[in-house]
Amino acid sequence: MKKIIVFSLAIALAIFTNSCSSGGNSPEPTPTPEKATVTINPTKDKALEPGVNGEFTITLSKAISTATTVYYKVEGTATNGVDYQEIETNISVPAKSTSVKIPVVVIDDEETEGTETVIITLSDTDNGNVTISTLNKAIVSIEEEEETVPYVPSIEPGATRSYMVNSNATDETVALFYNLKILSETNNVIIGQQDAFNAFYNDNTGDSDIKKTTGSDPGLLGSDFMFITDDNNDGTSSNWFYQQEEIITGDAIEAYDKGMVNTFCWHFREPYSGDEFYASNINSDDLNKAFQSILPGGENHEYYKQKLQKIAEVTKGMVGSDGKQVPIVFRPFHEFDGSWFWWGANYCTPSEYIELWQFTVEYLRDDLQVDNMLFAFSPDNNFTTASQYLERYPGDEYVDILGMDNYGDFANQGQSGANTANSKLQVLTNLAKEKVKIAALTETGYRVDSNHSPISNLYSTYFYSALTNNNVEVAFMMFWNNNSDGYYTPVPGESDANDFVSFYNKEETLFQNNLPDLYTLPN
The missing domain is CATH 3.20.20.80 (Glycosidases)
Structure with a gap:
């Protein structure tokens, strides 16, 4: 009697296990596409010549599993590579990241030029699921540090x-x-x-x-x-x-x-x-x-x-x-x-x-x-x-x-x-x-x-x-x-x-x- 019971239980477990693991013949579900928008902001909107740099930040609305290259134009009254270290016209946002920074590293050219601007305008990405937001333009100004002129009284006490x-x-x-x-x-x-x-x-x-x-x-x-x-x-x-x-x-x-x-x-x-x-x-x-x-x-x-x-x-x-x-x-x-x-x-x-x-x-x-x-x-x-x-x-x-x-x-x-x-x-x-x-x-x-x-x-x-x-x-x-x-x-x-x-x-x-x-x- 005992042998018959064990045999029957083994058969039942085998049938149950096979049934659960097979999952039937239904197809795998299609994953939802990863969609996001990209924006740009001036996180340090004022630079100072010399010594104080500016900064832009490019931000995705959500992390993406693959790297995304963002393309943009670099314009403004300041000259790229002359008034600040050269900024390329594209940058990659790493996979599973939401932001990347673009530094504006000021170059001291010892010329008096007044306040100048660096303008970046986003244009495109290499990822069809990442689109450009309406917040696609940002400005950083480069100001010249005023020379501190020591105060000299107009009169001397004795005069x-x-x-x-x-x-x-x-x-x-x-x-x-x-x-x-x-x-x-x-x-x-x-x-x-x-x-x-x-x-x-x-x-x-x-x-x-x-x-x-x-x-x-x-x-x-x-x-x-x-x-x-x-x-x-x-x-x-x-x-x-x-x-x-x-x-x-x-x-x-x-x-x-x-x-x-x-x-x-x-x-x-x-x-x-x-x-x-x-x-x-x-x-x-x-x-x-x-x-x-x-x-x-x-x-x-x-x-x-x-x-x-x-x-x-x-x-x-x-x-x-x-x-x-x-x-x-x-x-x-x-x-x-x-x-x-x-x-x-x-x-x-x-x-x-x-x-x-x-x-x-x-x-x-x-x-x-x-x-x-x-x-x-x-x-x-x-x-x-x-x-x-x-x-x-x-x-x-x-x-x-x-x-x-x-x-x-x-x-x-x-x-x-x-x-x-x-x-x-x-x-x-x-x-x-x-x-x-x-x-x-x-x-x-x-x-x-x-x-x-x-x-x-x-x-x-x-x-x-x-x-x-x-x-x-x-x-x-x-x-x-x-x-x-x-x-x-x-x-x-x-x-x-x-x-x-x-x-x-x-x-x-x-x-x-x-x-x-x-x-x-x-x-």
């Missing part, structure tokens, strides 16, 4: 006085001139504001509005001799105008002690009534003779000299905690190319303006011996050329700072207005280089109030680009003052405050907390 209006200026005033000039040449701009220590948006007293927003005071404080020289200032402690004099001079001393720059304008009241500086508020008889009356020989010339004496007294009397006179930038008769002030273009000739400016400088410097003052010439923005700017220029020996007041180009004019302002600052930059003077945006801003909404990117884009594009060299710029119902610089909570903080964080903008020492002359 500074020879370029200044007052060669007998105090050491601190000389240092201020030198350091402002060097700052401008190194693309730094000091940012300031008029009346920053005593004029606030919404009358929110305390820190300057700029400090409320950024954590730092401005780098420059603007002040005005207007109340100081007012006819009603009698010098007594109970007198409102004298109280303003004390506040203004105290602020200037504080700014100096903080290392800031001080600049003074002068909204000088016309000499007949002593009440107004805007031409529209002055009767026509007085308006048409006011300027001429303060010229040498004019009926109000002695009156004018008394006002200059007051300015001299106050300027010389401002002494910092170091015991030194506070240097100031004096900016008289500003915006003279307009006619909104009684000293404007409609009310005096260029020669009359020049005569008064020269007298003013000589009287303050030579007769009254004011040695802590730099002189800033500042028309409004009504010029596009150097010759227009210089129409009323009194001469290099009478000017330290070439300024410009400019509100119009930032009055919601967008990037176009900023570009226009920048082109005018280029005029100032070129003149300052030629004359070894200091260029500055002496007054500017855009006022936000109930009738004027904030402008997006005004500070970080428009003001910033105007001050820095096209190698402009501006030592400082000053926003006009905030007051109870409007502002030129935003405070926390306003929609443009973050934009101003971005402006503050720019590398080139200098505020009080990152000013260098402006009042020491390097050895």
Whole structure:
């Protein structure tokens, strides 16, 4: 019985094994063809002559079991085999690989050629299952490394006085001139504001509005001799105008002690009534003779000299905690190319303006011996050329700072207005280089109030680009003052405050907390 069982089991296993291994007579399935597309990309799209190579990468959409040759054209303004090591017009992608690199090895030919291009355009493959993608063209640029030219200051510290209006200026005033000039040449701009220590948006007293927003005071404080020289200032402690004099001079001393720059304008009241500086508020008889009356020989010339004496007294009397006179930038008769002030273009000739400016400088410097003052010439923005700017220029020996007041180009004019302002600052930059003077945006801003909404990117884009594009060299710029119902610089909570903080964080903008020492002359 046992033998019969074993035999039967063997037969059954043999039959089962034969049945499973034969698989019947059905044919083998046909394999799916390997299809792919090929693309090219510039994985290093910028090369630099010498030393930095570029690179293209050819990529298959999937790996193929056999090698695939890709054909292409090599074109561009750079010459194959001359500007870079020769690139063949085909390359093989290895089997079971998805990419291959084509290096652009730059050849230093020691010629100045500007930026050149290498362009590769895929054309075909040797594999019918690999087709060219629409991403069949790529470009690598070859740029020339700019030679680093060491910075050479336009003036030596010891020669500074020879370029200044007052060669007998105090050491601190000389240092201020030198350091402002060097700052401008190194693309730094000091940012300031008029009346920053005593004029606030919404009358929110305390820190300057700029400090409320950024954590730092401005780098420059603007002040005005207007109340100081007012006819009603009698010098007594109970007198409102004298109280303003004390506040203004105290602020200037504080700014100096903080290392800031001080600049003074002068909204000088016309000499007949002593009440107004805007031409529209002055009767026509007085308006048409006011300027001429303060010229040498004019009926109000002695009156004018008394006002200059007051300015001299106050300027010389401002002494910092170091015991030194506070240097100031004096900016008289500003915006003279307009006619909104009684000293404007409609009310005096260029020669009359020049005569008064020269007298003013000589009287303050030579007769009254004011040695802590730099002189800033500042028309409004009504010029596009150097010759227009210089129409009323009194001469290099009478000017330290070439300024410009400019509100119009930032009055919601967008990037176009900023570009226009920048082109005018280029005029100032070129003149300052030629004359070894200091260029500055002496007054500017855009006022936000109930009738004027904030402008997006005004500070970080428009003001910033105007001050820095096209190698402009501006030592400082000053926003006009905030007051109870409007502002030129935003405070926390306003929609443009973050934009101003971005402006503050720019590398080139200098505020009080990152000013260098402006009042020491390097050895």
